[in-house]
Amino acid sequence: MADTSYQPTPWIDTTINEEFLLEGLAGIMTTNGWSKVAEFTKVTYSNKLTKPTIKRFYLPLANPEIDLPKILNDDYYIYLDGEIAPTSYYTAVKNTDETTTITFEAGVSGQVAIYYSTVGSADTFDFYVTKHVIVRNISGNLFGMAMLAHINEQIGRTDCKVPFAIYDKNADYGTQLTPQDSGVFSWAIQKANEEALFERHTLYFYQLEKWIGNGKMLVGWENVNELKQVALDVEVQTSMWGLDNNTNALQSRITDSFPQIYQSPIVTSRTRIPQLERTEKIAFVDVKFTNWWDDSKVFVKGFVDGKSLMLIIVADTAPVWDDNAVPAIPLYMGDFDVNGLTEEVINRDITFDFYRKQTKTSTIISGKPMVNAGSYVKVWLMGDTDGDMPDEAVTLTIAGQEIGKFNTIGAVEPTSNRNDAQLMGKFDITGIEGMSSVTIEAVSGDGVSGYTPVSGRMFLEVHIETNRNTEGAPSALFSGTAYNKDGATVEAALKQSGQFNYDDASIKQEVLLPVMKEYQHYPSNGIDSIMVKRNKFGARYQAHYLSWNVPSNSMPPLRENADNHKHPRAWKDYMNEQYKYQFSPSRYSGKAHSSRALLVHPEDGTFGTLRNVILTSPLTIMNGDELKAVRDYCDDENRYEVYSYYLVEGISPLTKRPSTPYRPAALGILKAGYHLPEIPPAPPEPPALILSIGPAYSSIEEDMAIKFTSLYSKHSPITNYKWEVASDVKKGLYTVDNATFTFNNVGTYSVKLTVWNELGQKATATATITVTAKYVPPPPPPPPPANTLQCGKLNDSGGGAYTEKLHEMGNSSGRVVITYNMYGVADRMDVYYQNQLLASTNMEVSNGGSLQFQYSPVGGVTQIKVVMSSSSGSSSSWEYLVNCPV
Incomplete structure (x- = not known):
């Protein structure tokens, strides 16, 4: 049953404080049927900050004195044979030059490793802190929003320890190492929030195919020029230094990455020219020079329902109102309409008859890839299957996954009427994601023999969902931006913003990609074109363009002022020549002609239309005017849809060629006469992720191998897994389902398996192995003397x-x-x-x-x-x- 408890406010006309712009946009969506999937903060930094220096040697030494350089906070860790060495094993003397001499006691022997950092208090590091919000519409399409802060600081002024990596048997970063102290990362987040260092002038938007949030959202990176890109990337979630298993060499590793998220290019949407504000250090304090503050208002107007939103976003224009420095920018996010898109599902009724032990199979073939979500089977059973005798059950398996082993309450002679059978239940079908065929197998026990010629009959009602449009309902994303040019002065940026040529198709904004994606060759950046999640045959995030009923772009009047400024504010007022043209409404029809916003791809052709949006000429009509469009001629009471007219100003697919054949495209946003889509009920809480491995306990002789088998819940696909065992154990072949280990030494060992699924659930199981010494026969006697x-x-x-x-x-x-x-x-x-x-x-x-x-x-x-x-x-x-x- 649909959820009717929420109170939607689809027409939005409000203001949001800049401090809460990200949260405010998310709140607008969740109020109107969207759901918040995740909210998190990510920190990226140079991996030199966590890189340890490791000094290794064996004791005893001829000279047991080891010199260490000047170390910040005297943080060093001494390990002996993989364990922290007792302080009684050595003495440490601080020298006058602030170096340290370690002298080991004469009786100490073994392999020593000393971990420390060469980072000094005056060393400066960059931190990028990003706040992310992941939302989902009622069609299941996922979108992300983010805001970013950049911090540059000397490590000594953070009052935090250097988080260099040290050896830890319980390390949970995916390697053998873990930061000796993580306080500096919390410091960066706190500083960004308390000192208002987030760039409120820029929002980042992106699309996802799925969300997996199993990582720590702490990433050290080698190339500091890519730290911003990594901070906005949600596929790479954790990194840490580790040790090579063979050489113990240091390696920087990405330990949590989920390329199956398929994050889109990141849309960079600026509400004003970034050069209008800057942050400088004065007496080691970060000071922001701006006239936009945390409580400055951002105007948001538009329409939101459970499937999509179309908003106009405008920051406070009073500080700078000229040169298009603070433009009105659009934001479209969500589904779009595709005519003729039909839901393709597979429904099959299957009947299996049994006498004694028999195996019956049936294969279902699909023209499109199958999906787990929404697929199910209903099972009915009748016959001599009541279980009063041994082996009277029927076992059902679909795609290799056991659905169940079924017995009925009583025995009854099978009939051809399904209503006479007992309903066993409705069961989810898993393990079919992406498959084009699936085999259904039912096996009866030898005890199913009480009637002839048919002793048991199973009825199946199979319902399998497919990829209707390769990946769910089609969705699109685009926004707009103020002008930006890295390195430009404020004066240069303002001048270039005012003179920006919206007719020049060769001028393009940056395509900001996740670090593990390229999406060759024409990905959309959501500013110069419209980003569509997937085309008909699976290409992701391709650039699409607008098609609508327009005159020639060069038809008079030219949309520019005497200084050749082409942004709408330069010419869209009654003082300019363009206002004198009576284009809308037409003198011939008395109507303002409009059309749907059709999405077109250069190779694939037309795809669909944006929801709740019409496009019309920008001439004559003014912002706030309302357009009435006939929706149903036969319904006198609800005949019209009412659209609110708005002309956006920033660089966007609505204002710049080649995305629109006529620029700018005036936007009509649905305001009244709408029918809201039904909001489905919230999904139930997922079942717990249960994991076990067997054998759980075992006693073997040394040099023997054991094969471990895992059993785990399959309500959500496993994204990653990790088998852990002592380093002196030999690893054989392993998968998430099984692993083989050979134990060569006497002792008690623990084998640990950890799994994560797409829902972010984590489960761990362990097994204990006792290894005893194997019998060693005495050596054979020496050969007898020759006589x-x-x-x-x-x-x-x-x-x-x-x-x-x-x-x-x-x-x-x-x-x-x-x-x-x-x-x-x-x-x-x-x-x-x-x-x-x-x-x-x-x-x-x-x-x-x-x-x-x-x-x-x-x-x-x-x-x-x-x-x-x-x-x-x-x-x-x-x-x-x-x-x-x-």
């Missing part, structure tokens, strides 16, 4: 006065039996293990016999020694067999 005999294999024989033999017994303990035969001449047998006697005949014996002993190897020694001796000398002979342990 070693294997137990149980050879029946050794010999004779003589004295013989030694080695026998390999193996690693197994057991009882060993040696059988022998000494024949007729007696011999003695002695058995040794590691020089200890295990068994012996104790005397010389003859004929056969045996010895037994217990064998238990130790220390990896597995040989025994058998010694044969005889007092008979060479006349003895014998043989024996050493059996293996049993």
Whole structure:
């Protein structure tokens, strides 16, 4: 049901204090059906401010004294093996030249890193502070507005510490480093607000395709000439110094950037010539020289509804009223009308029949890319699916995303009537963004078998939204500006403003782009042309021009004064020759002829018309006149639309060629006789972003790998993610859905996954891994001596006065039996293990016999020694067999 609680005031005729101009414009929009999506302040600065100097070395050193240069506020950090070193490990002595000598204790060893900054108190830095407001109309189109302040200050006069980056295990800037102190950034914001340093004379407008605000809005940049551009860029949101994972070299990194925002070129809209005011330092105080103050009034007039706005904005003209120094400028923001634009949706009714375990599929093909937003499926189910027996559910999957696993309350024989089935619910379809085809799959369990030939029947009502005009309702943005030329004096700027040639199509304003975009080759700047969000086939932010019912631009009277000044204030009054022409209303018809403002592209042709706007001749009619246009001849009560006439003065698509074929185009803004579009209800709060990873707990041996799998809410697409694990863990392939890590060392480890989605939600999940030492087998025994005999294999024989033999017994303990035969001449047998006697005949014996002993190897020694001796000398002979342990 539509929201009827708001009280719109579509016709605007008000004043806003310059201090609150940004907030006031946003308030006008939100009062009339728009919604505020985000409001934030961004700070950009030279990344030299946060760059640390890092001195690395290993202890112990032959000379353990380390000299540090003069350091502001004595801010330095000493790390030992990645941890802050205890102060008892070193002494610090401040020298007379303000350097510092660090002397380490003799027993300290390990890798040392000392972080400090070489920035001195007299070093000067630029800060750019921008206030941004993001708004959305009821069609879902996003627009941004911004105001900027520039601060230049010596770091020592901020009373803040230098925010150089230091190592921090809990750093949340996207690298291993974080500023040691962030107070200077808050100081810059406070100074810009309290000392009124925002450039109230300039507003910045832009379009977006989506908004993701996950960053810190603190960006250090290498090129200081681009700091202003980066401050107005909402795609780059965080940067910080980091360390290369392999070399530990310092790197300046963009850690939060969202190119999928597709920010448009930034429209620079000045309400007066910027040179009319300046800021200078007097005794280190920023003093603004101006005659426009925080409570100076800005006049705002126009029409706003839930889809678009058309406003005229005029700053106080009293301080400087000549040379078009403070012109009336237009602002158009929102949808425009496209004849014949139809909403393209895909509606399908699908029925699946099941008997036992079956898989049924259906594919839907679209002529245009599909979108998640607004797509859904309704599900009905009937049959033997009540779940009273195992495996009686039906599982539905669309585009690889499981919609649900369904059981009915009771079992009923399937019929062909959907009304007999149980409604399972209405479910959002996700995962189809940009796809041209999608597969629907339903799988029944083996228990769906209670009826024949059909035991289960599922009815689906599928509704899929598509990119109706590549990206939602078509939208446009343009504004106007006072003259500006960087480096010009006040006198030169005023003269050039008065003499500006609105007929010269070669004079163009700057195209200010986000740092990661170019939009080649004809992007609009919203001043020389009208910026259209996307054309029919997807090109973004192309320059479009006005087409309307006009005479030749050179038809008399020429719209300029005797000094060739062509801005409207120079000739649009009763003292000038142009006032004597009776052009409107026409003497032939008695009517002031007007036409719709048609948008035209040089390649694509006509696109649509601006909403709630008509264009007419600037001759004769005066500001504030009202024009009545017939809306419905058959409705006597509401026959007319009433438009308020206004002639804008600044450089804009309404006043300058080639955007308008006749300059200037007089503007008629709808004032009465309107029908406001219905305001949809506010969307519900999104569900929480839930994340888990598995296995959550695990115990493994070192050198083993684990594959972790994540499960997360999919109500909003994931924009970025980060797996975090200790540096000694090997990373394998990883995505947001899974990651593989190999743990090589014993210990307890934490694996952390953080995800962000397009709604700006953040979720974190961790897993704990215990790594134990793996079993290491003892080394193999050394090879036996060359004369070693294997137990149980050879029946050794010999004779003589004295013989030694080695026998390999193996690693197994057991009882060993040696059988022998000494024949007729007696011999003695002695058995040794590691020089200890295990068994012996104790005397010389003859004929056969045996010895037994217990064998238990130790220390990896597995040989025994058998010694044969005889007092008979060479006349003895014998043989024996050493059996293996049993």
